[in-house]
Amino acid sequence: MRLPDPSLGRLAVLALLLGSGADPVLAQRPPAAAPAATARFFGTVIDASTGRPIVGARISSASVPGIVISDTAGRFDVPNVPAGLVRFYITASEFPRANLTLAFAPGEQMERVLELDSTSTPPPEAVRAPAQALPQMTVEATPLPPVWLRDFERRRETGRGQYVTRAEIVARNFNRLSDIVQTMRGVTMDCGGGGASCQIRMVRAPMQCYPEYWVDGQLNNAWGPLVPVRDIEAMEIYTGPSDTPGEYAGRNAGCGTIVIWTSAGPRRRDPDGV
Numbered sequence: 001m002r003l004p005d006p007s008l009g010r011l012a013v014l015a016l017l018l019g020s021g022a023d024p025v026l027a028q029r030p031p032a033a034a035p036a037a038t039a040r041f042f043g044t045v046i047d048a049s050t051g052r053p054i055v056g057a058r059i060s061s062a063s064v065p066g067i068v069i070s071d072t073a074g075r076f077d078v079p080n081v082p083a084g085l086v087r088f089y090i091t092a093s094e095f096p097r098a099n100l101t102l103a104f105a106p107g108e109q110m111e112r113v114l115e116l117d118s119t120s121t122p123p124p125e126a127v128r129a130p131a132q133a134l135p136q137m138t139v140e141a142t143p144l145p146p147v148w149l150r151d152f153e154r155r156r157e158t159g160r161g162q163y164v165t166r167a168e169i170v171a172r173n174f175n176r177l178s179d180i181v182q183t184m185r186g187v188t189m190d191c192g193g194g195g196a197s198c199q200i201r202m203v204r205a206p207m208q209c210y211p212e213y214w215v216d217g218q219l220n221n222a223w224g225p226l227v228p229v230r231d232i233e234a235m236e237i238y239t240g241p242s243d244t245p246g247e248y249a250g251r252n253a254g255c256g257t258i259v260i261w262t263s264a265g266p267r268r269r270d271p272d273g274v
Helices: 010-020 024-028 147-157 166-171 177-181 265-269
Strands: 039-047 058-061 064-069 075-081 084-091 098-104 109-116 162-165 187-190 199-202 212-215 232-238 257-262
Touching: 039 084, 039 098, 058 075, 064 075, 098 109, 147 162, 147 232, 147 257, 162 166, 166 232, 177 187, 177 199, 177 232
Parallel strands: 039 109, 212 257
Antiparallel strands: 039 075, 058 064, 058 084, 084 098, 162 232, 187 199, 232 257
8 A cells, every 4th residue: 555645634634544544543543462371379278287188178369260179189269360479377276377479480380388287286175274372372181191090990899909199198198008907807916926027917817827928010029018119009908719810829828919009100101100
């Protein structure tokens, strides 16, 4: 087509263009730019501690409209990612939030494995309200007596034999073993006429038949009426075989039995008192 002569007027130029069939509007419009190509971001979301896929993870970005959720295999696919630096946010139930920034080229297909660590999130039972101070309170309890004293009380409840406690010894100001036994039924002092070698004897026992002494659970016939009672915590007196407990009965039970518990003996055998 022959261009119009610049010397022609505007009407003449328009007439030439119309005569040639050209669109005057298109002739004045610049050519349109090609649309920019977008990228694609896809991959899998897994648990870093177990390697298992995470179902329902949410992948989002301020640069990409909408939210993509991972499927049952942990797969995700984010289309229409603009070229350049794009920040993504990944969230899932019971996992800490994660984010990453990636650079995309126009039309790029980028695949990634996204890892979330379940071990860095405390379990629900560990998330508790701050501890609260409770009002002070005093708890009082009577400690259990030692085993030997519990056995002493058990035997005393049977009603057989005669029993003396430390409190009674102090209250009645007893000094020697003879002071205690002289207050007991069926017990006498056998001094053999001279008075220098008195022995404790049960009234029902045969002559010259003297009781056995058990001290802190051990047979100890070296004890006698002149022994001081300052270390005695409890005493049991059995005047014959009918009232003697089985643990102290023997061939000499007919002579009677005196069971003595001291403050030192049981502790030597049982430091904890049980």
